[in-house]
Amino acid sequence: MNFQLEIWRQDVREDPGHFETHHVEGIDPDASFLEMLDVLNERLIAKGARTVAFDSDCREGICGTCALTINGMPHGPNQVTTCQTYMRDFEDGSTIYVEPFRANPFPVVRDLAVDRSAFDRIIQAGGYVSVTTGPQPEPNAAPVTPETQQRAMDASICIGCGACVAACPNGAAMLFTGAKLTHLNILPQGQPERAERTRNMVHQMDEEGFGGCTNYGECSRVCPQDISIDVIGMLYREYRSAVRQKPNPHAPKMVAQ
Amino acid sequence: MILDARIPAGPIEDKWTTWLDAHKLVGPRNRPKHTVIVVGTGLAGASCAATLSAQGFKVKSFCFQDSPRRAHSIAAQGGINAAKDYAHEGDSIRRLFVDTIKGGDFRSREANVYRLAELSANIIDQAVAQGVPFAREYGGQLATRSFGGVLVQRTFYARGQTGQQLLLGAYSALQHQVNAGGVTVYNRHEMLDVVLVDGEARGIIARNLVTGEIERHVADVVVLASGGYSNVFYLSTNAMNSNVTAAWKATRRGALFANPCFTQIHPTCIPQSGEYQSKLTLMSESLRNDGRVWVPRKPGDDRLAADIPEEERYYFLEERYPAFGNLVPRDIASRAAKIVCDDGLGVGGTGRGVYLDFRDAIEEQGHDAIQRKYQNLFEMYQRITGDDPYVTPMMIYPAPHYTMGGLWVDYELQTTIPNLFAIGEANFSDHGANRLGASALMQALADGYFVAPHTVMHKIATNPNPGIDTTHEAFDAAEADVRGQIDRLMAVQGTKAPQAIHREMGQIMLDKCGMLRTRESLTEAIDQIRDIRKSFWEDVRVDGKTDELNPSLEYAGRLVDFIDLAEVMCEDALRREESCGGHFRGEHETEDGEALRDDENFAVATAWAFDERAGDDGRFTPHDEQLAFEEIALATRSYK
Numbered sequence: 087m088n089f090q091l092e093i094w095r096q097d098v099r100e101d102p103g104h105f106e107t108h109h110v111e112g113i114d115p116d117a118s119f120l121e122m123l124d125v126l127n128e129r130l131i132a133k134g135a136r137t138v139a140f141d142s143d144c145r146e147g148i149c150g151t152c153a154l155t156i157n158g159m160p161h162g163p164n165q166v167t168t169c170q171t172y173m174r175d176f177e178d179g180s181t182i183y184v185e186p187f188r189a190n191p192f193p194v195v196r197d198l199a200v201d202r203s204a205f206d207r208i209i210q211a212g213g214y215v216s217v218t219t220g221p222q223p224e225p226n227a228a229p230v231t232p233e234t235q236q237r238a239m240d241a242s243i244c245i246g247c248g249a250c251v252a253a254c255p256n257g258a259a260m261l262f263t264g265a266k267l268t269h270l271n272i273l274p275q276g277q278p279e280r281a282e283r284t285r286n287m288v289h290q291m292d293e294e295g296f297g298g299c300t301n302y303g304e305c306s307r308v309c310p311q312d313i314s315i316d317v318i319g320m321l322y323r324e325y326r327s328a329v330r331q332k333p334n335p336h337a338p339k340m341v342a343q
Numbered sequence: 344m345i346l347d348a349r350i351p352a353g354p355i356e357d358k359w360t361t362w363l364d365a366h367k368l369v370g371p372r373n374r375p376k377h378t379v380i381v382v383g384t385g386l387a388g389a390s391c392a393a394t395l396s397a398q399g400f401k402v403k404s405f406c407f408q409d410s411p412r413r414a415h416s417i418a419a420q421g422g423i424n425a426a427k428d429y430a431h432e433g434d435s436i437r438r439l440f441v442d443t444i445k446g447g448d449f450r451s452r453e454a455n456v457y458r459l460a461e462l463s464a465n466i467i468d469q470a471v472a473q474g475v476p477f478a479r480e481y482g483g484q485l486a487t488r489s490f491g492g493v494l495v496q497r498t499f500y501a502r503g504q505t506g507q508q509l510l511l512g513a514y515s516a517l518q519h520q521v522n523a524g525g526v527t528v529y530n531r532h533e534m535l536d537v538v539l540v541d542g543e544a545r546g547i548i549a550r551n552l553v554t555g556e557i558e559r560h561v562a563d564v565v566v567l568a569s570g571g572y573s574n575v576f577y578l579s580t581n582a583m584n585s586n587v588t589a590a591w592k593a594t595r596r597g598a599l600f601a602n603p604c605f606t607q608i609h610p611t612c613i614p615q616s617g618e619y620q621s622k623l624t625l626m627s628e629s630l631r632n633d634g635r636v637w638v639p640r641k642p643g644d645d646r647l648a649a650d651i652p653e654e655e656r657y658y659f660l661e662e663r664y665p666a667f668g669n670l671v672p673r674d675i676a677s678r679a680a681k682i683v684c685d686d687g688l689g690v691g692g693t694g695r696g697v698y699l700d701f702r703d704a705i706e707e708q709g710h711d712a713i714q715r716k717y718q719n720l721f722e723m724y725q726r727i728t729g730d731d732p733y734v735t736p737m738m739i740y741p742a743p744h745y746t747m748g749g750l751w752v753d754y755e756l757q758t759t760i761p762n763l764f765a766i767g768e769a770n771f772s773d774h775g776a777n778r779l780g781a782s783a784l785m786q787a788l789a790d791g792y793f794v795a796p797h798t799v800m801h802k803i804a805t806n807p808n809p810g811i812d813t814t815h816e817a818f819d820a821a822e823a824d825v826r827g828q829i830d831r832l833m834a835v836q837g838t839k840a841p842q843a844i845h846r847e848m849g850q851i852m853l854d855k856c857g858m859l860r861t862r863e864s865l866t867e868a869i870d871q872i873r874d875i876r877k878s879f880w881e882d883v884r885v886d887g888k889t890d891e892l893n894p895s896l897e898y899a900g901r902l903v904d905f906i907d908l909a910e911v912m913c914e915d916a917l918r919r920e921e922s923c924g925g926h927f928r929g930e931h932e933t934e935d936g937e938a939l940r941d942d943e944n945f946a947v948a949t950a951w952a953f954d955e956r957a958g959d960d961g962r963f964t965p966h967d968e969q970l971a972f973e974e975i976a977l978a979t980r981s982y983k
Contacts (some may be wrong), residue, residue, distance in 0.1 A: 114617040121621050124842060131840040131884050141409060141890050146624045147723065148507060149413045155382070170726050186613040195553055196892040199409075200747070203530065206410050212520045214515035216398035217472045219390070219792045225471035226429075229483020238476040242511065243504055244411055275474045 087113045090181040091126070093138055095172055099193050105183070115174040119162065120145060120152060122173055123184075129187035140198035145169040147310060148304055150245030154253075155185040158310045165312045167247065176190045191259070191295045202248050204294040205262060211290035212283035215275045228274045242269035243311045250305035250313075256297030257321035261305040263291050264317030267324055281328035288325050345850045346599070346950055348967040349753045350454040356973050361947055362754070364928045366797055367804035375801050376400030380547055382534045382589050384411030386506070386784060387767025388568030390791030391799075393516035396525030398796060400803075404517065404526050405549060407584060407897075408872060412514045415570060415582040415961035419506025420720065421490060422498035423470075423784040425463040430487050432494040435882045437459045439497065443600050443782060444975050446492045447747070447775020448924035448938070449946065450605070453974055454754055455772045458783075462789040467499055467790055473512040477501050489630050490780040492672035492982070493593050497783045503627050503720045509784055513791070517805050532558070533897065534589045535828075536821045537565060537596050537763060540811055544593075544763035546818065548825045552897065555890035557822055559813035563806075564762055567593060568791065571746035571768040573606060575905045575912065576857070579743035580609060580625040584897075585667035590750050591904035596865060598758040599950035599966060601751035601771035603908065604916035607778055608858050609744035609923045610676035613727055614696040620843020622787035623742035624727055626699075627720055629779040631669045631702035633713065634737065636660050636676070638697050642687035648698055648736050651731055654931065659683050667982040673834040674777040674925050674938075675982055677741035681858050682738070682936070691738045741858060745783055747774040747925065748915075751968070755798035756790060759950070764799060766790035770946065776924025829889055832899045837882035841899040844883060848875045848902075856913050861929035865917040874912045879906060911951050911963045916967060942977050946970050 088111045096103030101103035110126050117125070120142050127137040145153040147167040156162035176182060184198065192200040232240075242265070250261035257309040267284055276283070299318050306315040351358045369377065377400050381392040384406040392404040406414060423561040428434040444451060461805040467485070471477060476845040477499050478486040486495040520526040531552040538546040538559075572638070573579040584785065594600045598702035611626045625658065637733040639646075640657045659679055661668045671679075680697045683689065690696045705713050721732045728738070750758045750765035752772055758765050767787035774782065785958040829947070855868035922938035931939040947967040954962055 101546075114619060116616050117619055118621070121617075121619050124621055125619055127895075128840040130845055131886060132838050134838075134884070135886070137840075137886050139894055143408060143413055143584050144415060144418050145583055145622045147726075148417060148418050148504070149408075149415070149582060151408065151413050166726055170938065199892060201553075202409060204413070206518065206528070209412075209515060210518045211735055212521040212522075215474045216519055217469075217516075219394040219469060219516075219796070221465075222468035222472040225468055225477075226484045228471075230476075230479050231483050232479045232481060234475050235479045238474075239502060239504075239508075242476055242508060243502075245507075246410065255557075269476070270474050273474050273476065275472060 087115055087178045089113065089179070092181060092183045094185040095138070095197055097196060099195070101120060103194065107216070108273065115172070117173050117326065118145070118169055119154070119171040120169050120172065121154065138198065139196040142169055150247035153187045153200060153247055153249070155187055157183050158251040160187055161310055165308060165310060184302050187248050189248070189251045191257065192251065194319060201240040205246050205248065205259070207289060207294060208259065208263055208287055209266065212286035213270070216279060230273065233284060234272055238269050238273050241265040241313065241317055244313055245311055246309065248309065249308045251296065253304040253308040254297065255304070256300055258299045258302060258305070259291050259296035260298050260299045260318045260321055261309060261313055261315070263287050264321035265313050268317045268320045276291045280288055280324070281331045282333070284324040284328040285333065288321070344952065344966045346751065346966055347753065347983060348452060348968060351754065354458045355454060358454050359461060363797060364745055367800040369800055369804045371399055375401055377401065378403060378562040378567060379564045380405065380560055381566045381568060381723060382547065382767070383412035383414065383570060384514070385416035385568060386787035387569055387791040388414070389510070389513035390569060390788050391516045391566055391766060393520045394792055394796040395799060396520035396523070398800065400525070402520070403525045403529065403562065404536055405529045405532045407531065409531055411517055411528055411530065412511065414510060415585050416510045416784070417507045417584065419784055420503045420504045420631040422488065422500035422781040423466065423509065424490070424781040425467045425495050425499060425785065426460055426497060427464045429469060429485060430666035432495045433494040433769060439463060439493065441975055442493050442975065443773070444775070445579060445980055446777060446779035448777055448940065449775065449942070449972060449977050450602070450948070450970065451775030451922055452772055452948070452970060453854065453972060458794070459773050459786055459789050462793045463785050466785060466788045466794060470509055470512050475501065475508045475512040475517060488629060488632060489670065491631060491670050491676065492779045494728055499716065500844060501628070503629070503717065506784060509788065513788070534836040535590070535825045535900070536592050536713045537760070538817050538821045539596055539760065540809070540817045541813060543761045546809060546813065548821045549981045550887055552590060553892050555888070555893070557825055559822060561811065561813050563808050564764065565602065566764040566766060566795060566799065567769050568766045571749070573743045573746050573883050575849070575909050576852050577846050578615060578620065578623050578853070580623050583622060584972070586901035586904070587908050588901050588904045590765065591908055593750060593758065593760065593763060594953050594954065596641050597759060598760045598763060599751040599952055600748070600911065601948050601950040602748035602915065603912040604856070604919060604926050604953065605674055605747035605776050606743060607745040607747060608677040608741040610673055610680055610741050611739045612742035613724065614693065614738055614740040616692070616693055624736065624970070625744065626724060626739060626741070628673065631715060631761055632698060632718060633716070634669065634699040636669050636697055636699055638683050638688040638690060647901060648700070655684070657688065657731045659969055668961055670802065671982045672777060672779060677812055678858055678927060685718065696738040696740045698736040699739045701732060701738070705733065743762050743853070743857070745778050747771065747776060751948070753799070755803070756795055757798065762802065764795055765964045766795050776926055790958060828900065828903070829896070832883070832885050832896060834891060835880060835883050837884045837887070838855055839882040839884060841885070841895060841902050844875065845902050845905070846881050848872065848906065852909055852912070859929055860916045862917065865913045868913045869910060872906060872913065876906045879903070914953065914963050915949060918949065919945055940979070946972070946977065
């Protein structure tokens with residue numbers, strides 16, 4: 087198969103960036119989109135030209151590293167990760183636009199690679215149960231129904247790729263944050279910090295410059311893990327109830343008496 | 344060199360508690376004065392960094408990914424073993440210990456494996472406390488299932504995403520500690536050398552992959568949790584960026600690398616399709632609980648699977664291994680698949696595939712029950728191949744997966760470089776010649792949560808810090824080496840992409856040091872790898888600059904280390920004149936084609952020393968650690 091690629095090139099964060107045209111010929115229909123870019127890069131190297139930088143790692147749809155906007159859609163046309171998008175999904179001879187995930191809180195590192203560490207900081211604000219390593223209670227002492235487990239699991243499988251943010255006209259990170267809140271706030275282990283976690287994660291989300299949800303629903307539509315927009319409803323409910331409670335910040339720990 | 348594993352004396356059940364009782368502590372007020380570097384943020388690295396920080400130490404955590412949450416542990420699917428006996432089948436610590444030793448074909452160290460079994464139950468408790476949503480039964484209790492090489496249900500799972508959920512648990516523990524101020528995460532940083540002061544590890548040289556800056560980091564102790572090296576085969580189930588560099592740089596500085604030839608070829612992967620394929624995708628081994636493996640009895644039978652009648656189907660695992668059937672360990676299942684394909688019975692376009700058929704399970708248990716168990720795996724398969732496994736059988740073929748070899752460590756998980764620890768897949772200690780399914784997650788977390796934090800604390804307590812900083816001359820020298828290699832790579836300016844050279848070498852490794860090795864194939868491979876090294880330094884081209892995000896520079900640097908490793912893998916396979924686990928030497932098989940061990944001469948772990956000055960032919964020197972089997976008598980494995 088043959089394609090004309092319009093690829094976003096941007097050397098550094100401060101540059102304005104531009105599209106560059108490349109033609110790739112003789113591509114195997116079963117090659118993945120990233121393998122097609124590998125082929126392009128190998129050919130560029132042989133020609134003495136500059137390769138295109140993009141992020142990818144596991145290439146089986148689970149690590150969340152790959153992040154291309156293909157023809158205007160984060161991860162391309164199929165609601166799967168970029169690495170699980172195959173060239174057979176495109177029309178032979180067509181022109182394909184390849185861009186990085188675009189959102190203010192995701193600055194471009196180079197070409198198609200972006201910096202998504204804002205997501206890590208949202209988790210740092212409270213996306214955990216504050217346990218440290220050591221003896222823990224017997225898990226069967228706190229039963230969890232399979233229904234609750236399923237619901238927690240449906241949310242916790244978020245891969246943190248950021249497609250939801252890139253697809254949202256507001257650049258909102260509510261699907262991501264909502265997924266994490268849903269996962270932890272419905273499990274028995276997550277109860278003690280429920281309100282505090284919710285407040286802190288939502289505030290951090292704002293702090294990072296993500297927008298607010300206005301129900302476009304694009305986030306859920308592009309999510310490769312099929313995270314339901316319900317988690318955003320959950321986020322709102324949890325936040326409303328959390329802000330009514332009196333904040334009770336952790337007292338600072340004493341290192342030694 | 345004498346390899347002293349420093350195993351505590353006394354009965355095996357008491358060794359770890361004896362060690363814990365005697366180990367030295369650092370006072371809580373003094374802990375923040377000590378810094379530990381942890382390289383890697385997978386299950387082992389993240390859990391270790393989080394635990395050390397919670398104890399009060401300062402931790403610097405490094406990963407080359409853009410976030411610690413992306414470490415390749417995230418891709419593990421099937422489950423994690425633990426001796427909790429929830430299924431009430433008589434499972435116990437000893438039984439898990441025996442299964443692991445036997446599964447590893449008697450090439451692992453008893454004391455380490457026993458400790459692993461002993462700690463396994465704590466891991467489940469720890470993960471549940473963090474909110475890891477393991478599968479539950481209707482009464483709300485934890486569910487378990489069985490895995491290859493085992494007759495009990497001791498595998499805990501979270502759909503087909505167990506690794507993901509456990510990693511997110513460890514990652515969230517790490518982020519909790521970042522928030523608490525004990526951990527600094529350096530993402531998009533690659534460790535390029537370990538710095539030795541007076542023979543002890545005292546820091547690392549890392550490259551900031553975004554700015555290209557070469558950074559110096561000093562610490563009291565360095566822990567490597569940098570994963571495995573299966574990408575030496577180019578096509579493998581590992582993530583694209585998984586590499587051996589951190590462990591190999593340690594080897595170049597004097598740490599010994601043990602059992603490099605022990606690599607696992609996982610039986611249930613999606614077969615290769617095209618020339619430019621960049622990786623192979625694993626399907627969880629748990630599928631073998633319900634999927635039946637078969638090929639047509641007649642060579643060249645190109646009918647659709649559904650058109651082949653029952654009596655013309657060869658259920659080769661069930662026939663050859665009636666006791667374990669489709670649940671034989673990975674090395675056995677992989678080799679059986681290779682043999683039937685070599686005999687011309689393989690299916691699919693390349694003839695390198697066997698069926699994994701769910702027809703009977705769907706009939707017996709119903710479509711919904713199978714969907715509940717394997718939904719995401721079936722979807723993943725369909726996305727990649729375009730076939731629906733509910734209707735037509737899956738096609739699978741073995742692919743390079745986990746690597747049992749790694750840095751040699753003693754009982755305390757310390758390498759032969761004092762002060763340098765290796766945990767998880769980066770060390771060699773627990774899986775012998777073959778790893779049982781669902782044991783990798785168990786080992787990574789046992790090392791990270793429950794072993795290394797104690798042994799590292801003991802080390803800090805007993806090893807006075809000479810109080811050096813990054814201006815020490817050892818840092819100057821190591822940084823100069825790192826810069827020297829980068830300049831050399833940039834200077835070649837040939838015409839080949841590193842990936843193209845890697846693909847060539849991977850093919851050699853797969854053909855000659857893969858599921859079947861012979862004296863002849865290995866000798867040839869060593870010559871060819873040396874040629875590859877030569878052509879690499881003549882032909883490679885790294886584009887771009889050194890002070891920016893430069894993936895081809897990263898790739899080329901990692902390939903330099905893979906080439907060296909490939910050579911020592913072949914050396915190790917050549918020297919080990921026996922067949923065991925993942926290492927099958929054509930010269931050593933029984934009459935019915937099973938692996939033939941030589942316990943007389945090779946009940947050893949072979950640790951290789953690297954000497955750059957020795958020239959191409961004698962760069963690697965083997966040292967054997969004799970393995971003692973006091974608890975479990977050496978026996979031939981039988982899964983028949």
